Amino acid sequence: MANLTVALDQSVDIRDSRPRFYGLRRLARKMVKDRLALFAFIFLILIFLMSILAPLISPYDPTTGDIFNRLKAPGVSPGHILGTDALGRDMVSRLIWGGRVSLRVGFITVVFSSAVGVFLGLLAGYAGGKTDTIIMGLVDIQFAFPGMLVALVFVMVLGPSELHLIEAFAFNGWMVFARLARSLVVTFRDGPMVEAAKAIGVRPIKVMLKHILPNILAPITTLFVLEVARIIGAEAMMSFLGYGIQPPTASWGLMIGEGRTYFPMAWWLIIYPGILVAATVLALNVFSNWLTTAVDPLQKGQSG
């Protein structure tokens, strides 16, 4: 009986020593203190709500044009607060629907790339030896890859579409997660917690997923947010070049690409979508920075 209590006590200690998320209330208090992070968070929530509620709040259909209302400047035509594009489509509606596409591509891509990357990273770090050498060799090769170029070729060959864009980006994005996960696993692998789990005969796959993964989730979450930001920027660039989201669907990058022909006279065609891309990417970056310091107090001061 005495032995059992000791074991329990120890397990509590080990649990407390791991860097994990603070209580939600504490996180909320920290958020309010950090003005910039608070703004970023509120902005992100607004963008999310806008994307989810697009069918309800969008004043017009984003793909139906109005020949008589082409290229109207903001405020000129009643009912089109931010003006209309070259086909007479309402800018506000297209911006709202465009956010939906950007967020969808960003999140779905990173869900896949992080799942694959984290799993391979865990495997490499936990198994070590040859497995480690092979997986990390692949990671090194991927890091030296001209990612955007490969994505362009990929999308060209398969035909530009949202699905192929996601596949191309996920293929180019898994290795950052693999490298991070591996570096974190290595610090845990030889710790008492994993040793204990192994000693009582837990299967390796379960050790990896139930005992190691929860402990490294915090840094992976911050990388996840950063990657979503990067993919949103990349999607904008590919769509801008014409190899991403295809017309008539609205996407911020595509809107900039379509507006390019007219922009010397019609600045609103490119300014608004560009600001939204920049602001969303910025907000995700600020939020990720804040998350890093909030969940891991040791990093305090690093981000200023």
Add this chain to the structure above:
Amino acid sequence: MAQYILRKLLGAVVVIAGVSLLVFILTRVIGNPVDVMLPLNATAADRVRLAHQLGIDKPILTQLGEFITGVFHGNFGESWYEQQPALSVALERLPFTLELSGIAMALALIFAIPLGVLSALRPRSLLDKVTSTLSMFGICVPNFWLGLVLILIFANTLHWLPTSGVGDWRYLVLPAITMAVLPLGRITQIVRTAMLEQLREPYVVTARSKGLLEFWVVVRHALKNAGISIVTMSGWELGRIIAGYAIAIEAVFGLPGIGSLVVDSIGQQDFPLIQALTFVIATCITLINLLIDMTYPFFNPRLKFK
């Protein structure tokens, strides 16, 4: 030393071969250029003739064999649209992009290093806050969009600079600035972080206590030790410029570099040219990475090429 370089070179060859093979598989196995090159009403005979002419009707392994033998002779086949050797078409465009990215990189470093060092010396000062905010913006603004906005302001509205195309130095101002903004932001951040780390080290205290001028403490001791992270990040950014930013920025400014050629060749499904371009770009990136590795012992003599 020789062994170290050999191993790195081997790694570089693996990467270049990997990229080339991937693009080969993508274009030859999955893609079909005949559909793109011929009008919709082309007959089956036309298709067969064109496929034969392009050499894509042979078994895939034969094509791969021919491709690999070709590469060793520096021969990527003829560009389908330019009717010239693909490799020379690609190499012809390379110097322009290298020049532009060199200017952009120099611009980024000239501002990033002093700004990063000064921010690290006075953390939380006004300068630090302004620099941090601006570098964050630089990282987040999509650069192709920034290019368009700069054209709108400085070319279309103020008429100070030309909108696009090539000519004297004034044509390079906006593209170079557009290209420099993202690396500027990233390098400033890395300089600041690396310097903050180094300035906490005991050797800095020693240097100060022996009466060395603060300028030399910072430049000769701290900055030199921070050098590895700065050079690594700069090299990565240079690689990203050539393989990524240049594609969109050259398209925005209508510049005749390798980036706009990438967009054109992909639009035309010019397989040999795409293959040659990926080879050239992958080689550039791996060479840059190799050069970065070579500089490490200068910053830290303990890293004597193991």
